[in-house]
Amino acid sequence: MGPGLKVEEAPTEPLDLGQGHTLKLFAFKSLTPDEIVGGWWEHDDPDLHLRCTGLIYFDVAATGHVDKEKYLVKSWEPLTMGKRIQCCHCLTAGHIKEGLWRPYGGRHE
């Protein structure tokens, strides 16, 4: 992330994706407030019973300079992501489809 770009929570309630997953949208402070560039993903760690948080960058024009994996947004309302996301802490994986969490694979199905 370049200098002068500060992450700021978007003025919306976190999206409740179900199954304990939420996504709090965020924007870059130096851009228009409505330009959503990603989300804070929160969920329960299935083993440690802690709350995991992770940052997901959306594949939009404003994140072009961000040197992180980015995720295509196929639909904003309801939110549908173009590919699977995986937590780097607890390895929980799944899709966000039509505003809901869809677990991927194994024991989380």
Ligand SMILES: [Zn+2]
């Ligand atoms: Zn996790």
